[in-house]
Amino acid sequence: MKIKTICAWCGGFISETNCPETKNFQALAKDGVMISHGLCPACRLAIETKYGLNKKGDDKNV
Template sequence: MKIKTVCAWCGAFISETNCLETKNFQALAKDEVMVSHGLCPTCRQAIEIKYGLNKKKGGNENV
């Protein structure tokens, strides 16, 4: 089974990986591919700029 990751904002392709089939994968997949969402670098940067999120204030930058 494959999991394809696309940008939740613009729909750009991010990655595709193989993974183990689960009990319910056929109900969740379309044409043997499950889709997950993330943010592409371009959209992430736009969001950081718009909301001022890229300013270093300490702590974990992945939060």
């Protein structure tokens, strides 16, 4: 079975890996592929810039 990770914001492909099948994989997968979401580097940078996140020496964004 494969797990495919796509960007939650832009829908772009991030990665695809093989994983062991579980007893419920057929209910979770479509055509043997499970979809997971993350953020691609471009969207992550855009979000950090827009909201002022990931700045050093300040805990206001915690």
